[in-house]
Amino acid sequence: MQLEIKNLTFAYNKKEGNIVDNFNLKVKKGEVVALVGASGSGKSTVLRLTAGLEIPDSGEISIAGQTVAGDHKFRAAEKREVGMVFQDYALFPHLSVEKNIVFGIDHLSKDKRKSRVKELLKLVNLEGFEKRYPHQLSGGQQQRIALARTLAPGPELLLLDEPFSNLDAELKDKIRRELNEIIKKVGVTTILVSHDREDAEFMQAREILMN
Amino acid sequence: MQLLKTLKKASPGWFLLTAGIIILLLIPNLNIIINLFGEAGENWEHVRDYLLINYFQNSLILVLATGLLTAFLGAGLAWIIAAYNFPGRDFLSWGLILPLAIPPYIGAYVYQGMFSYTGPLQTFLRNNFQLQLSQQYFDFMNIRGAIFIYTIFLFPYVFLMTKAFLSRQSASLLESSRLLGKSDSTIFFKIILPLSRGAVVAGSSLVMMEVLNDYGVVKYFGISTFTTAIFKSWFGMGDLPTSVRLAVMAMLVIFVVLFIEKLLRGGRKYSYSTSNIRPVSRRKLEGGRKIMAQIFTYGVFFFGFLLPTAQLLYWSFLSRGGGLMETLHFAFTSFLTGGGAAVLILTGAVIIATTARMSSNFVSNLLARITILGYSIPGAVIAVGVLLFMLQLDGVLSFLQMGFGIEANVVLSSTLVMLIFAYAVRFMGIAFNSVNSGYEKIGESYFEASRTLGKGVTETFFKIDLPMLKPALMSGFLLVFIEIMKELPLTMILRPFNFDTLATKAFEYASDEMIYRAADLSLVLIFFSTAAIYLITHHRRRKK
Structure with a gap:
């Protein structure tokens, strides 16, 4: 199993009750899973818990066979090898496209970094964009750069938080197709969160309804 | 897991550093409270029996009157700047902050100098028109004068906070009120004031704290407040325990102010259900209303910044460098x-x-x-707390130095370290x-x-x-x-x-x-x- 979640429970605020309650999930390597549900159903919270951005109240999470949360263990986000594309993309505005992508792989040698950036920009179809800054990109381009940045370190798991919510209807079809292609090409295990069942069908993902 | 969650994602290094800084910030204040239970100074009885009531009275009158006046002045100006367009509006939207650039104690001596019997105004009238003015209307050196000085130089706190608040309000609020046939003055009193109460109160409580903190104006005008009393007992009589007691009393006044603030801000939790807020579009003023708005706003700017600055420039010119x-x-x-x-x-x-x-x-x-x-x-209170703390530290240091046989003789009290530390606390x-x-x-x-x-x-x-x-x-x-x-x-x-x-x-x-x-x-x-x-x-x- 690439990801295994057992009896996961979490509350932002004890008084408001659990937003994630006894949640279980198993994802095989290379699989694409979509968590679908209305807002407030806890689907994004599951992503945040998986990434290590929140600490669960109880339950267990293991990634690639290693327990990262539970049983008095907690592995910080930076040590999980989980990549996440944020809803607002969170491209660092003071860094160029190239530096954004290099951010997670700056331990590599200079040549390796360069070739990796080239390779990723080719993958997301934005060759030659190295020197641009995030504010010079369209919404769809920003998302693809964010994806390239996330894939750069070769994560065990790719998390996509509402990847299509910021796009208008016309663009949406095109982006869904591109994203699907890229993920299939890389073969990375992916969990995406959406409020729209159509997204899951389009991405040929295993659908999990949250309520 | 639970403790981890309370700290959430903080890393221990950051947390320890912060804890250290926070403890340092708290020590001076705690010191004052602990010292309250020590022995009283020799002057305390006298201060308590004869002077304390006067300090309380003066401090409260100054704080409350200034708080109220700045609230009206600041909120009114903020409304005019936020809701109307008239020539000079863009400049005044930051020009009306400028009175803050003049510390009240400087404003105090400028106004006193300008309007006194030997000042330029009265001298001019006397020499050219044989006009003798009744001195009681031109005497700034009393509580009324101090309230004027504080109001004219501190109102920008209220102005700034209310203006910022109003600029975040939705235009549809105003427009629907106008469409419902309400006049602008009704809108101001019925909609704007209640809505911005939180911002106005927050601004004017800042003003009240500044007033209680102030030493220069009251000292120059000869008005006894807690701050001047702390100075007197420390500098004049070298009686630290009495200063400490006064400091605690001053803190009580602050808690009263903060309590009133809480009370007034009570049901403040108005918020929008939509994040889609269109800012208020300003209405253009014409004719008489335009002139009135200009006289009012430029008038405040004149007395709060232009006049005192011009007077200072003139004096400076007379001193010829x-x-x-x-x-x-x-x-x-x-x-x-x-x-x-x-x-x-x-x-x-x-x-x-x-x-x-x-x-x-x-x-x-x-x-x-x-x-x-x-x-x-108030600064004087913090000063007492910091002084106590530094004296204790010096004790520890000299003990350590003796213990290790070092003759460095390092002291912290009355050094720049002490002053900068106090700035940090404040x-x-x-x-x-x-x-x-x-x-x-x-x-x-x-x-x-x-x-x-x-x-x-x-x-x-x-x-x-x-x-x-x-x-x-x-x-x-x-x-x-x-x-x-x-x-x-x-x-x-x-x-x-x-x-x-x-x-x-x-x-x-x-x-x-x-x-x-x-x-x-x-x-x-x-x-x-x-x-x-x-x-x-x-x-x-x-x-x-």
């Missing part, structure tokens, strides 16, 4: 002290704010409360608020993105947070810098021997009626503050 070298010397000292201290304070604030962001809501609220504590406590809240609102603007996703890309908290801080915080750091630095430049009571009590800033020297000259010399120093001070205000307001504007 007499003390130029001296002025430069004090400008340099103030600049260095203010700049250096502001950098240190901002560093502390960044550490606290970064930890606060990574902590649970409870912890981060607590941190915000503690850092702002120093700003609500102004950490201002710096923290700037950094914190910077963090709020950035949001959390950049931080989280960096974490998921394999960077730890500290590396993320240096590579992502710090570069993105730059504008907030800039305005935080400027705010703290102006405050330190203008600061009087802390500096007067805690400065090293023979150490003067522009503020202390200007005040000293003014007290000795060497008004021309004071004018030069005051002008430099006002220049620095004006420049800082210009940078802050115009930097924000460009960002938009």
Whole structure:
């Protein structure tokens, strides 16, 4: 199993009750899973818990066979090898496209970094964009750069938080197709969160309804 | 797991650093409370039986009257600037902040000098028109005069907060009121005032704290308040225990003010269900209403900034650059002290704010409360607390030095270290608020993105947070810098021997009626503050 979640429970605020309650999930390597549900159903919270951005109240999470949360263990986000594309993309505005992508792989040698950036920009179809800054990109381009940045370190798991919510209807079809292609090409295990069942069908993902 | 969750994502290093700073900030205040249970000084009985009631009365009258007047003046001006268009409006929207550049104690001696029997106004009328004015209307050196001075130089606090609040209001509110056939004055009293009550009260409670903190105006006008009493018992009689007791009483007044604020802000929680807020569009004024608005707004600007500055320029011209070298010397000292201290304070604030962001809501609220504590406590009180703490530290140091046979004889009390530490206690809240609102603007996703890309908290801080915080750091630095430049009571009590800033020297000259010399120093001070205000307001504007 690439990801295994057992009896996961979490509350932002004890008084408001659990937003994630006894949640279980198993994802095989290379699989694409979509968590679908209305807002407030806890689907994004599951992503945040998986990434290590929140600490669960109880339950267990293991990634690639290693327990990262539970049983008095907690592995910080930076040590999980989980990549996440944020809803607002969170491209660092003071860094160029190239530096954004290099951010997670700056331990590599200079040549390796360069070739990796080239390779990723080719993958997301934005060759030659190295020197641009995030504010010079369209919404769809920003998302693809964010994806390239996330894939750069070769994560065990790719998390996509509402990847299509910021796009208008016309663009949406095109982006869904591109994203699907890229993920299939890389073969990375992916969990995406959406409020729209159509997204899951389009991405040929295993659908999990949250309520 | 639960403890981990309370701290949320804070890393232990950041948390320890913050805890250390917070303890340092709290010690002076706790010191005062602990010392209250010590033996009373020899003067305490006399102070308690004969003077205390007077201190209470004067302080309360000053605080409440100024609070009320600034609330009306500040809110009214903010409404005019936010809702109407007229020639000069754009300039006044930042020009009306400028009275803050003139410390009230400078304003006090300028107004007194201008309107006194031998001042330019009365001399002119006497010599040219044989007009003798009734002195009672031109005497500033009483409570009424002090209230005028505080109001005209401190109202921008209310103005700023209310204006910022109004600019975030939705236009549809105003437009629907207008469509329902309400006149503008009805809208102001029925909609705007109740809605912006929280901002007005917040602004005027800042004013009240400034009034209680003030030493210069009341000292110059000869009005006894807690602050002057603390000075007298410490400087005049060397009676620290009595100062401590007075300090506690002053803190009681502050708690009363804060309590009133809480009460008045009570049902303040109005918020919008939509994030889609269209800002208020300003209505163009014509004819009589245009002229009235201009007379009112320019009038306040005239008395709050233009007139005192012009008078200072005239006095400075009369002194013909007499003390130029001296002025430069004090400008340099103030600049260095203010700049250096502001950098240190901002560093502390960044550490606290970064930890606060990574902590649970409870912890981060607590941190915000503690850092702002120093700003609500009068400077003279903090000075007493810091002094007590430094004397204790000196005791420990000399013990250590003796123990290790070192003859270095290091002392902290009455050094620059003590003064800068006191500035930190008092102004950490201002710096923290700037950094914190910077963090709020950035949001959390950049931080989280960096974490998921394999960077730890500290590396993320240096590579992502710090570069993105730059504008907030800039305005935080400027705010703290102006405050330190203008600061009087802390500096007067805690400065090293023979150490003067522009503020202390200007005040000293003014007290000795060497008004021309004071004018030069005051002008430099006002220049620095004006420049800082210009940078802050115009930097924000460009960002938009």
